Amino acid sequence: MKKAALLFLALPALACARTEEPAPAQKALSCVSSEGGSVSVENAWVREQQDASAMTAAYFSLCNGGSAPVTLIGLSTPIAGMTELHETSRGENGAVSMAPTGAITLAPGERVIFEPGGKHAMLMSLSGPVASGDHAALTLEFEDGASIAVDAVAKSLVDAATGNDGHDGH
Numbered sequence: 041m042k043k044a045a046l047l048f049l050a051l052p053a054l055a056c057a058r059t060e061e062p063a064p065a066q067k068a069l070s071c072v073s074s075e076g077g078s079v080s081v082e083n084a085w086v087r088e089q090q091d092a093s094a095m096t097a098a099y100f101s102l103c104n105g106g107s108a109p110v111t112l113i114g115l116s117t118p119i120a121g122m123t124e125l126h127e128t129s130r131g132e133n134g135a136v137s138m139a140p141t142g143a144i145t146l147a148p149g150e151r152v153i154f155e156p157g158g159k160h161a162m163l164m165s166l167s168g169p170v171a172s173g174d175h176a177a178l179t180l181e182f183e184d185g186a187s188i189a190v191d192a193v194a195k196s197l198v199d200a201a202t203g204n205d206g207h208d209g210h
């Protein structure tokens with residue numbers, strides 16, 4: 041009887057905590073780090089954009105596998121004349137907005153996920169339309185002068201959400 045009463049009391053508190061946190065921040069963001077380990081980039085993709093005069097965004101998962109902090113300062117790609125690290129958030133009134141994040145520092149073993157609705161690399165001044173299946177080289181730039189080049193494939197938001205790799209018809 042006592043146990044049931046405690047559970048009953050605990051439930052409203054849990055439900056409350058859940059609604060107060062924005063969804064992207066809830067994930068366990070860690071990865072394996074070691075002495076001599078390195079920074080890795082996984083699942084890089086770019087959102088397709090038919091309108092070359094509009095903007096699009098690049099997304100990826102970044103893991104600091106090393107034993108010292110690293111700071112991502114930006115990203116470059118041949119498909120965009122201008123890029124900026126952004127974060128989308130939902131304000132108190134429910135309005136969605138985005139703002140530059142500035143440099144992002146990852147502790148050893150920390151993972152930062154860039155994804156729709158959260159952090160993203162805004163790609164502006166596009167060199168042309170970005171079609172699903174196109175490839176784009178992304179170069180992530182770090183404060184210590186290091187850079188990491190990865191190949192990103194263009195996908196629609198729907199394909200990205202459903203795990204389709206953008207290679208339809210291949």
Ligand SMILES: [Cu+2]
Pocket residue numbers: 126127138139160161162
């Ligand atoms: Cu943005």
